[in-house]
Amino acid sequence: MPVPMIPLDFRRHDPNEQVERADRFYEEMQRRRSVRSFSDEPVPRHLIEQAIRTASTAPSGAHRQPWTFVVTEDPQLKRQIREAAEEEERINYEGGRLPQHWRDALEPLGTDWHKEFLEAVPWIVVLFEQRYGLGTTGERVHHFYVKESCGIAAGVFITALHHMGLATLTHTPSPMRFLTDLLGRPRSERPFCMFPIGYPAEDCMVPDLRRKSLDEVMVLAGAT
Ligand SMILES: Cc1cc2nc3c(=O)[nH]c(=O)nc-3n(C[C@H](O)[C@H](O)[C@H](O)COP(=O)(O)O)c2cc1C
Numbered sequence: 001m002p003v004p005m006i007p008l009d010f011r012r013h014d015p016n017e018q019v020e021r022a023d024r025f026y027e028e029m030q031r032r033r034s035v036r037s038f039s040d041e042p043v044p045r046h047l048i049e050q051a052i053r054t055a056s057t058a059p060s061g062a063h064r065q066p067w068t069f070v071v072t073e074d075p076q077l078k079r080q081i082r083e084a085a086e087e088e089e090r091i092n093y094e095g096g097r098l099p100q101h102w103r104d105a106l107e108p109l110g111t112d113w114h115k116e117f118l119e120a121v122p123w124i125v126v127l128f129e130q131r132y133g134l135g136t137t138g139e140r141v142h143h144f145y146v147k148e149s150c151g152i153a154a155g156v157f158i159t160a161l162h163h164m165g166l167a168t169l170t171h172t173p174s175p176m177r178f179l180t181d182l183l184g185r186p187r188s189e190r191p192f193c194m195f196p197i198g199y200p201a202e203d204c205m206v207p208d209l210r211r212k213s214l215d216e217v218m219v220l221a222g223a224t
Contacts, residue, residue, distance in 0.1 A: 028163065030211075035167035036111070037201040038121045045073070047164055048123050048197065055157035061144030066130040067153050067192075070183045073123050080182055081194075082118035085173035089113035092174070109207050115173070121196040126179050127154055128189040140188075150192045161197060167204075168195045 013021060052069045060066060072078065090113040092098045098106075118124065129150045133141030143149075154170070161168050176191035185191075 029159070032158070032162040033167075033206045034169045035200045035204060035206070036117055036169055037204040038117045038167065038196065038198040039201045040120050040122065041199045043122045043166060043198055045123075047166065048125065051157055051160040051164065051166075051197075052125070054160035055153045058149065058153040058156045060149035060153070061146070064130075064133060064141070064143045064149070065153075066133070066143040066146045067150050068128040068130060068185070068189055069157075070126045070128060070185065071123065072125075072183075075119070077182065078119050078121070078124055081124060081179070082115050084178040084182060085115050085118055085171075085194075086113055088173050088175060088178065089115065108209075115171075117169070117196050120201075121198040123197045125157075125195045125197060126183060127157070127192045127195070128180075128185055129192040130189050132188050134186070134188060147192075154193050157195070161195075166197055167200045168197045171196060 048071055052071070055069065056065060056067070058065075072081075093103070093113045127150060129146050130143055131146060132143050135141050158168055158170065171194040173194070176194070179185075179191040179194065180189065
């Protein structure tokens with residue numbers, strides 16, 4: 001059944017303003033960093049909800065929006081998540097599960113299996129990908145481009161958090177099956193990514209990483 005068509009709500013900016021907005025937004029995004037050291041300062045739930053609303057504006061395959069954002073501020077649940085994540089990460093870092101080339105790639109970041117921040121943060125949001133949907137009578141509904149859709153939604157989510165002055169980490173303590181159990185999610189869903197969210201600790205340090213230049217990431221094809 002086709003949905004009705006409505007006029008597009010598109011805001012046109014004049015060219016100077018366009019450049020100014022583009023430059024300002026780039027500068028803002030250039031300051032975004034993954035944070036691994038948080039304060040316990042509270043964050044209003046409204047901000048988390050707005051970030052999820054914003055993430056949910058992302059495009060998705062056939063508009064299935066195949067994502068569930070599970071949100072918790074429960075100290076006991078955060079402790080359980082930390083303990084389970086550390087268990088997996090200890091095997092990754094110290095039990096030899098991570099192949100050497102992966103450990104080499106992580107070395108400059110200075111990360112290890114300790115994840116204190118998972119208890120320190122006011123909020124944890126876990127993004128689950130819905131491998132398929134469930135219809136009103138429990139029948140399976142096909143979802144398309146699930147990973148691509150969730151990846152885009154995750155990008156919009158971290159952008160929204162950064163824009164509202166919050167910090168987060170894109171965290172994947174693999175394998176992440178423990179999150180399905182701890183958070184009581186159905187078999188149709190799989191953990192995609194975890195986001196501890198809050199304010200950075202006063203003394204928060206981040207690795208001095210260089211981002212690729214435009215020349216390194218952009219290729220101009222065809223005639224100009
Ligand atoms: C899909 C994905 C998974 C990631 N998983 C982890 C993780 O499990 N632990 C971690 O400390 N950082 C993780 N990161 C963060 C990256 O290390 C970080 O984005 C990268 O070092 C660049 O730093 P920046 O985000 O400050 O620009 C992940 C990032 C992405 C995109």
